[in-house]
Amino acid sequence: MPVLEVESLEYKYPTGVSALGGVSLAIEPGERVALLGPNGAGKSTLILHLNGILLCQQGEVRVDGDRVEKRNLAEVRRKVGLVFPNPDDQLFMATVAEDVAFGPRNMGLDEDEVDRRVGRALEAVGLPGFEERMPYHLSTGEKKRASIATVLVMEPDVMVLDEPAAGLDPRGRKGLIELLKGLPCALLVATHDLAMAREVCSRVLILDGGKLAADGPVDDVLADTELLLEHGLA
Amino acid sequence: MSQTSERIREPSVLDRVDDRIKVLCVVAFVAAVALLPDGAWTRFGALAGLLLLAYLLGRVPLLWALKRLPLLLPVFLLVGLSAWISSRGESGMGTDRFLSVLVGASMSLLALALMAYNPGPDNMLRALQFYFRGSFLVTLLTMTHRYIVVIVAEARRMLRARDSRGQPPRVLDRARVAGSMVGYLFVRSLQRAERVGHAMEARGFTGVYPRGRVRPLRWTQLAAGLTFCAAMAAVVVIP
8 A cells, every 4th residue: 555645636825826736646665756846846835735734625645545634634744754945944943852852752752762763863864972962053964964863753654855955065965865765764855856866766756837747767757858858857 | 051152161150050940040030120129229239249149150251241231222221211201300219210220120131141151042941941831932932042043144145145246325225225134034034934834843743842851850959949039039028
């Protein structure tokens, strides 16, 4: 059974402008999928639907077969983790440890378990010993890693990352790619970085104008120059 | 000690006091100063001596704190004006009130500056969260403290971008540019607030900060704190 399914999802902004026009997709457990598309394609709007930040106007989103609704948001948010593009939006607590512990504490876990998870998550992203550091004193690469830890700590089934490589230098980007390749959960990575998509993912979705324009194996889709040009990706 | 400023110094007597007790004592001190009657100079003097002692015990540079006093200038001007108005017809009362407010506000600010130095803003906010968990005001203060750095950095980038293109020659035009920048910063702050809200919701936030492990207060420290509060109450009540 897919861990995440989107069916005929439509969304209109309050101004009446359509952002998503009937998007359908499914992600299997452990699958790594890149979501490509030009600016304004609707990628971020789609992502906000995946753990119930935006609720469906038309169509539906299912996590582990359960439709995303107000009643099950806590469970949905445990299973689907979002990493936002700007780490300064994601890291809002006074220290890295408090930030990473924010999700597990909201889940109601006891403090021993929270401590264990925080330690494991920081270890996994290569930031052991950063517990008491202030988020705004970290480098951009460290902030990105800490952002991923804040979601990884909730042990999600799917991690959705919006522009994870934005603002990173080549070394930071390379480190991030290695980190993403080693993550244990399914991934949906919204990015403009085609090389990263090729390295991390096995499947690519192209979203343009609020509609899915392509869905296929990464090598096939990225080899289709005409398709990429048509959607402003090359 | 504030980790924000990352000052490195030897631990002082004040460092041995639990941050939550320090916050309690400062709040009691400020309340006592605010409640003292006008012209109670002996009691103002006693409290000022206590404050000075705390500065010495904490090895807090007094000059560093005194530099914060100009923040009170608008308050002084406003109080001075109202004292001048109230003194017309009641000779002497206005001046006494003005001086009392001036001294009281300065002492309160210096007490808060002490708290900003030791335990520092982060620990101070943690202490406030201990007393007022889920309080809107404490949440607001925590967020402000977290994001002030980001907003200042944004403002600096905008100023740099403005300066790189030169300054308009007329003062009016410069004021217009400054106004636009403030407006733009406001809009960006609102947008950031929305994004931060989404990031919090995405991790299960439902409106109340989750409470982490709560370190119990040692009874000796709590007793010392409560004794201090009682002493402050006595200073106010006993003439």
